Amino acid sequence: MGFIQLPGELKQKDVVDIRIQFPTGQDYILLSKKRVESLSPGVVTSTLNEEEILLLSSGIVDAYLHKASIYALKYVEPYLQREAIMTYPPSDAVLQVIRKDPNIVDMAEHALTATIRAGLEGDLASVTSQRAAEFMSQKSTSTSVRTSQEGSDSFVLDAGK
Numbered sequence: 001m002g003f004i005q006l007p008g009e010l011k012q013k014d015v016v017d018i019r020i021q022f023p024t025g026q027d028y029i030l031l032s033k034k035r036v037e038s039l040s041p042g043v044v045t046s047t048l049n050e051e052e053i054l055l056l057s058s059g060i061v062d063a064y065l066h067k068a069s070i071y072a073l074k075y076v077e078p079y080l081q082r083e084a085i086m087t088y089p090p091s092d093a094v095l096q097v098i099r100k101d102p103n104i105v106d107m108a109e110h111a112l113t114a115t116i117r118a119g120l121e122g123d124l125a126s127v128t129s130q131r132a133a134e135f136m137s138q139k140s141t142s143t144s145v146r147t148s149q150e151g152s153d154s155f156v157l158d159a160g161k
Contacts, residue, residue, distance in 0.1 A: 061097060
C-alpha cells in the first residue's frame, strides 16, 4: 500500500481507518475499522469486500486526479471504539473511468507512490548537515524509558544513562 501513508508504529493486528483528504481540507473515511492481517515493508494485507474494493479504487483515482492524500489512522482502543461510518462519496465520473479502464487504478497507485516519495525526497534534501548532526546528537543523549520487571504498567525513567 505504497499509495497510503501509514502510521509509523503500525503493527500486525492493529486496526485502522483509511481516509482521504483533499487539498480543500475535506476529509472522508474510505474504509472503516480494517484489521492489519499482515505487514511487511511496503505491503499491508487486510480483507476487503467488493464494496470496499470499489470505494478504495474510487478514492485512489480521486486522489490521483485531485492531488488528495490517502492515509491510515490507527484506532487507540479498537475493541472499545465503534466502527466509524464510511463518509467518502465515490463520484460517478470516477466509477465510470474505472469501468472504462480498470488499469487507471494501477496507474493512480503508482503515481501516488511516486508523489509521496518525491515529497519525502524534498523533505530530506532540505535537511542541512547541521540539523542532521543535531538530530543525531539529541538521539544519542535522549532520555530512555524501560519497563519495570514486575510486569505491571509501570516504567522506570533512565535520564541520561
